[in-house]
Amino acid sequence: MMRRGLSILLLCLLAAPLPAAEVVVLGLFKDFAVLEVDGKRYRLRRGESTPEGIRLVSADSEQAVLEMDGRRETHRLGSRIRVGGAARPAAGKAPAEVRIWPSRGMYVTAGSVNGHPVTFLVDTGASWVAMGEALAKRLGIDYRYRGEPGVAQTANGPVRVYRVTLDRVKVGGLELRNVQGAVLEGGMGGEVLLGQSFLNRTTMVREGQALILRKRF
Numbered sequence: 001m002m003r004r005g006l007s008i009l010l011l012c013l014l015a016a017p018l019p020a021a022e023v024v025v026l027g028l029f030k031d032f033a034v035l036e037v038d039g040k041r042y043r044l045r046r047g048e049s050t051p052e053g054i055r056l057v058s059a060d061s062e063q064a065v066l067e068m069d070g071r072r073e074t075h076r077l078g079s080r081i082r083v084g085g086a087a088r089p090a091a092g093k094a095p096a097e098v099r100i101w102p103s104r105g106m107y108v109t110a111g112s113v114n115g116h117p118v119t120f121l122v123d124t125g126a127s128w129v130a131m132g133e134a135l136a137k138r139l140g141i142d143y144r145y146r147g148e149p150g151v152a153q154t155a156n157g158p159v160r161v162y163r164v165t166l167d168r169v170k171v172g173g174l175e176l177r178n179v180q181g182a183v184l185e186g187g188m189g190g191e192v193l194l195g196q197s198f199l200n201r202t203t204m205v206r207e208g209q210a211l212i213l214r215k216r217f
Contacts (some may be wrong), residue, residue: 030060034110101169118131127195130181131188136164163180
């Protein structure tokens with residue numbers, strides 16, 4: 001009798017709907033995705049779930065299959081999904097905008113350069129989409145052969161820099177092609193500075209604490 005009662009309780013728990021939440025698909029890559037659930041960001045590999053019970057079934061650079069409330073749905077980059085008692089919109093074309101929330105006073109978001117996942121730090125004072133040479137090598141950017149050498153002034157003094165053209169820069173639902181970038185010699189954090197060579201091709205607006213970038217048509 002006790003075993004039967006436990007079985008019924010377990011079935012009820014499994015059938016319980018997810019709490020109401022808004023899910024945003026921030027990043028899509030081979031076999032993993034970046035989701036935001038009510039402002040909390042999660043990096044999920046295939047088969048992993050958020051604490052709210054949203055499981056990533058599969059993912060590639062175009063779309064993700066998510067399991068929510070016992071149902072599997074396919075969503076594209078930038079999709080916003082309501083779960084837990086509200087009707088969910090059908091997956092559609094990713095909106096040409098991205099909403100970025102501050103983290104410790106800085107606007108940091110997931111994205112990709114030439115199809116490779118990176119973390120962007122929005123820097124309106126940077127002229128280009130800039131990165132250190134170690135990261136550039138990991139991304140396969142042949143900056144010494146294809147780049148244009150020069151010198152840039154930084155807080156630590158002049159630094160040798162290579163101007164490059166990045167084929168694709170993607171942030172949320174925004175993807176721009178042929179973006180001017182820069183590779184700085186020496187040490188630099190693992191983040192990519194999202195500078196004016198990208199930002200100037202968008203419109204930036206503030207809604208509360210959120211920074212919203214919209215693609216200019």
